[in-house]
Amino acid sequence: MNASIQNIINALKEQKLTTFASTLSLLNVILFHAPFYQYVLDNISSGWNSFFIVLSLVLIMFLANFLAFTLLLFLGGLIGKILVAAFFMCNAMSLYFINTYNVMLDDTMMGNFWNTQYSEASGFFSWAMLGYGLVLGILPTLYIFAVKVKTGGFKRFFATLGITIGSILLVAGGNTKNFTWIDKHAPVIGSLLLPWSYTVNSIRWYNQQKKANAKEILLPDAVITDNSKKALVLVIGESARRDHFSLYGYSRNTNPLLTNTPNITALLAKSNATYTTAGVKAILDSQESDDLYEILPNYLYRTGVDVTWRSTNWGEPPVHIQKYYNATALQQGCTEYCNYDHMLLPQLTKAIEQSNSNKVLIVLHTSTSHGPEYNKKYPAEFETFTPVCNQVELAHCTHQELLNAYDNTIVYTDYLLHNVIDQLKSVSTFETALLYVSDHGESLGEGGLYMHGVPMAMAPREQYEIPFIVWTSSANRKIKNVQEIDQHYVFHSVLKFLDVQSPAYKADKSIF
Numbered sequence: 168m169n170a171s172i173q174n175i176i177n178a179l180k181e182q183k184l185t186t187f188a189s190t191l192s193l194l195n196v197i198l199f200h201a202p203f204y205q206y207v208l209d210n211i212s213s214g215w216n217s218f219f220i221v222l223s224l225v226l227i228m229f230l231a232n233f234l235a236f237t238l239l240l241f242l243g244g245l246i247g248k249i250l251v252a253a254f255f256m257c258n259a260m261s262l263y264f265i266n267t268y269n270v271m272l273d274d275t276m277m278g279n280f281w282n283t284q285y286s287e288a289s290g291f292f293s294w295a296m297l298g299y300g301l302v303l304g305i306l307p308t309l310y311i312f313a314v315k316v317k318t319g320g321f322k323r324f325f326a327t328l329g330i331t332i333g334s335i336l337l338v339a340g341g342n343t344k345n346f347t348w349i350d351k352h353a354p355v356i357g358s359l360l361l362p363w364s365y366t367v368n369s370i371r372w373y374n375q376q377k378k379a380n381a382k383e384i385l386l387p388d389a390v391i392t393d394n395s396k397k398a399l400v401l402v403i404g405e406s407a408r409r410d411h412f413s414l415y416g417y418s419r420n421t422n423p424l425l426t427n428t429p430n431i432t433a434l435l436a437k438s439n440a441t442y443t444t445a446g447v448k449a450i451l452d453s454q455e456s457d458d459l460y461e462i463l464p465n466y467l468y469r470t471g472v473d474v475t476w477r478s479t480n481w482g483e484p485p486v487h488i489q490k491y492y493n494a495t496a497l498q499q500g501c502t503e504y505c506n507y508d509h510m511l512l513p514q515l516t517k518a519i520e521q522s523n524s525n526k527v528l529i530v531l532h533t534s535t536s537h538g539p540e541y542n543k544k545y546p547a548e549f550e551t552f553t554p555v556c557n558q559v560e561l562a563h564c565t566h567q568e569l570l571n572a573y574d575n576t577i578v579y580t581d582y583l584l585h586n587v588i589d590q591l592k593s594v595s596t597f598e599t600a601l602l603y604v605s606d607h608g609e610s611l612g613e614g615g616l617y618m619h620g621v622p623m624a625m626a627p628r629e630q631y632e633i634p635f636i637v638w639t640s641s642a643n644r645k646i647k648n649v650q651e652i653d654q655h656y657v658f659h660s661v662l663k664f665l666d667v668q669s670p671a672y673k674a675d676k677s678i679f
């Protein structure tokens with residue numbers, strides 16, 4: 168008997184890298200994820216598809232941990248072992264805080280953590296915490312250092328990496344239809360996956376700090392060249408795809424109001440990105456750049472234009488103007504339709520007519536077509552197409568129900584734009600214009616894809632073909648006959664319309 172125990176100990180003492188990394192990954196999946204399993208089971212319906220989602224998540228978690236541990240142990244040697252042990256230690260502490268205080272390890276929480284003083288942190292000590300540390304941190308650490316790892320050659324290492332990454336892609340690829348469920352629950356799920364939550368969210372927090380403190384590169388000074396009164400409303404759309412607007416030839420009447428509005432021009436446009444932050448940045452930037460240049464509202468505000476920003480969305484580069492109102496600010500004093508983009512509309516006429524400046528820019532950053540719960544983005548009276556998909560697990564909806572819900576958001580957008588135009592029409596003292604441009608498009612199941620965010624080089628056209636709609640109060644205002652334009656046209660067109668003369672202005676990129 169002693170001999171057989173000795174054999175097991177010997178076998179444990181010396182392990183192949185793949186065996187060791189698998190064991191650690193399995194331990195990680197079992198020891199630290201009870202809150203994760205609890206959350207998923209509480210938020211998913213019963214049935215085979217749900218079982219499939221849970222299985223896929225666990226598999227991806229196992230494979231991703233395996234990949235990270237393999238990389239660390241092969242490339243890092245002893246340092247790799249120390250890092251893996253540190254992950255187990257941090258996981259143990261994280262699990263203690265999740266179980267005890269119900270904390271969500273998101274970017275805000277990691278920011279709090281990194282800003283915590285030692286004196287505050289020591290107040291958290293408890294015997295239970297010590298227990299978590301000993302059982303889930305120290306014991307695995309002893310095991311990690313007791314094992315002698317046989318790493319094997321580079322050939323075997325790269326083969327292991329290839330197979331692991333391939334398997335992750337395969338599991339993810341089989342789940343495109345469940346992506347909307349995962350996307351909706353991503354903030355919580357992401358905060359419960361250890362060690363990914365605190366690692367990734369610490370990096371995110373650090374990047375946000377860096378970005379918030381980044382100085383924008385100023386554009387050369389501009390001047391306003393005349394005293395004529397001009398006001399422009401720029402409406403930034405969310406996930407609006409061009410081919411679902413009847414103005415662009417969609418077979419369903421999703422634009423009952425705009426279709427009968429004179430002086431409307433619908434231009435063909437392409438977004439410069441397929442996700443919000445980059446799309447909005449391109450709309451406000453004078454040119455394509457990864458650097459932070461002075462954006463349109465900041466630039467015009469500095470030049471003396473009266474600039475207002477109203478938003479029910481997020482993700483724009485830092486806006487430095489006086490009249491900046493996010494959703495929370497707009498909700499104060501809101502009396503009806505306060506969960507919808509109606510909130511952006513009040514008193515545009517007054518804001519323009521009572522301005523102290525001859526040049527006015529109002530930006531409305533909408534959120535209407537944001538998925539996956541399209542049916543929650545418009546008031547009931549805009550539910551034109553029925554029945555609608557009313558859940559995030561798209562496997563439970565028919566394709567037609569999904570299209571109906573999405574198309575209703577376009578009907579609502581039609582109303583919002585028409586309302587803005589109506590208000591602009593009643594401004595008698597200014598020449599006015601409306602520009603409506605979406606941040607990116609949206610996939611609705613074509614090629615098995617949903618939502619957006621596919622890298623531009625591979626993105627399907629649904630994710631970048633966007634509406635670019637123009638209305639002008641004066642029928643004499645000529646609009647160029649341009650072919651498919653990009654989002655930077657907004658910057659130059661606004662400068663042109665408001666008579667702002669700037670060295671940054673490019674005449675060939677103005678639609679006026």
Ligand SMILES: [Zn+2]
Pocket residue numbers: 405406442443444446606607
């Ligand atoms: Zn977006």
